[in-house]
Amino acid sequence: MSLLPSVGLFTTLCLLYGCATSPITTAQQxxxxxxxxxxxxxxxIQANLDLSxxxxxxxxxxxxxxxxxxxxxxRPITIPAPMAQNPADIDSGAVPIQITPRAQSYDVNLQCKIIFRLENNITKSVHYSGRTC
Incomplete structure (x- = not known):
């Protein structure tokens, strides 16, 4: 039996979970x-922009x-760090160790720049610097 399909499924589930814990606004929004x-x-812009x-x-x-x-x-996001439990430990009656939610994930702050291009102090376009916008 190959371990590769199980690892692939586990990775996919982790990625899906990571998406679920990311901020709620989409790039289009x-x-x-x-x-x-x-x-x-x-x-x-400075008076009305609400980045939060x-x-x-x-x-x-x-x-x-x-x-x-x-x-x-x-843009802060939380990336889960799932912990696999050994099914043999559960079947043997071992008591699972309680792990705090903080230990099961880590926070990342993705940095970028939002650049409003101006002509005569009027915004003509908006651009981004950094791939995390």
Whole structure:
């Protein structure tokens, strides 16, 4: 009997579980939210942008120059670290060790930059730097 199919199934289940514990907004929802700021001034964006509504946390003050308004953000996600139990231990009457939920996962902060391109202080487009946006 090959162990490879079992490992593949286990990996797939872990990935699906990881997706279930990720933030709830999709990339399309984040994109749609940020696109609504095109045509607005940098001051309007700074006053109205709510990064937490799209699962981002701002890590520093926005950087503003004549051509761009740049936000450096992180998107925290939790990645599960499943622990397999040995069925022989359960059948033998061994008491399973209780593990706290924190020990079964680890947190990762994915960092990226949101860049609003400006012309005469009016946003013309929004771009991203980093693959985690």
């Amino acid at each position: 984040r994109e749609a939210y940020l696109q609504q700021f095109i045509g607005q001034t940098s001051q309007s 509504s799209i699962d981002y946390q701002q890590v520093q003050s926005p950087a503003l120059d004549n051509q761009t308004l740049t936000y450096t953000v992180i």
